[in-house]
Amino acid sequence: MSILEIRDLQVAVEDKEILRGVNLTVKSGQTHAIMGPNGSGKSTLAYAIAGHPKYTITGGQVLLDGADLLDMSVDERARAGLFLAMQYPVEVPGVSVSNFLRSAVTSVRGEAPKLREFAKDLKGGMDALSIDPAFAQRNLNEGFSGGEKKRHEILQMELLKPKIAVLDETDSGLDVDALRVVSEGINRFRASGETGVLLITHYTRILRYVQPDFVHVFAGGRIVEEGGPELAEKLEAEGYEQYTKATA
Ligand code: ADP
Numbered sequence: 198m199s200i201l202e203i204r205d206l207q208v209a210v211e212d213k214e215i216l217r218g219v220n221l222t223v224k225s226g227q228t229h230a231i232m233g234p235n236g237s238g239k240s241t242l243a244y245a246i247a248g249h250p251k252y253t254i255t256g257g258q259v260l261l262d263g264a265d266l267l268d269m270s271v272d273e274r275a276r277a278g279l280f281l282a283m284q285y286p287v288e289v290p291g292v293s294v295s296n297f298l299r300s301a302v303t304s305v306r307g308e309a310p311k312l313r314e315f316a317k318d319l320k321g322g323m324d325a326l327s328i329d330p331a332f333a334q335r336n337l338n339e340g341f342s343g344g345e346k347k348r349h350e351i352l353q354m355e356l357l358k359p360k361i362a363v364l365d366e367t368d369s370g371l372d373v374d375a376l377r378v379v380s381e382g383i384n385r386f387r388a389s390g391e392t393g394v395l396l397i398t399h400y401t402r403i404l405r406y407v408q409p410d411f412v413h414v415f416a417g418g419r420i421v422e423e424g425g426p427e428l429a430e431k432l433e434a435e436g437y438e439q440y441t442k443a444t445a
Pocket residue numbers: 210211215233234235236237238239240241242251
């Protein structure tokens with residue numbers, strides 16, 4: 198049983214205050230959706246938890262099983278059991294997907310997985326996500342389509358088996374097939390009950406496939422409303438206007 202506690206988190210970017218006191222608790226087995234209009238600070242939350250250098254923590258705490266993530270390097274956060282989808286967004290010429298994933302698993306576990314075991318896990322994960330076997334030999338992120346990036350992200354998550362996964366949907370276009378495959382991947386993964394998922398999204402559509410247990414609405418850098426899955430349906434029908442008016 199793991200627990201991520203975000204306490205009164207305040208974050209600035211280039212001296213501009215973006216997050217203004219965020220409180221959120223995610224336990225293993227739970228899926229929380231963070232929804233909100235563009236510019237409300239959703240990705241800032243993800244980057245701050247990830248330890249992106251551009252995002253300055255000006256107050257608050259982020260604890261994973263009681264340990265302060267904000268004191269840790271990015272690698273230490275991953276070893277502590279945190280998974281952040283946008284952690285390795287760069288193109289890496291000459292590093293194949295397969296090599297990258299094996300070194301990611303090695304880094305998180307502190308020892309290299311046995312080649313045969315890793316090959317089996319990799320193949321299983323790729324099959325489940327309908328990823329072409331040739332994908333494993335491609336260079337990391339080089340020319341990946343939106344759908345390939347997302348599948349790779351979920352594949353990483355399945356191999357790393359984190360305690361808490363933070364997925365920023367980045368609002369980029371996934372076609373319906375990719376959306377379904379990615380959603381099924383998340384569902385398969387969370388079915389173990391051992392991982393807590395924080396799913397950040399602007400759109401309600403992924404929530405048709407991945408039912409959240411809790412929905413939090415972000416506006417103006419803080420949580421302005423919380424509820425169960427019914428809140429996502431309300432947002433789908435009514436949009437965010439009511440919240441953006443209130444915080445403008
Ligand atoms: P969301 O993900 O909800 O669309 P973001 O967290 O991306 O919102 O952005 C929140 C606010 O912070 C916006 O006003 C955005 O312009 C600003 N911001 C975020 N990241 C940066 C950055 N790296 N440099 C400058 N401003 C940023």
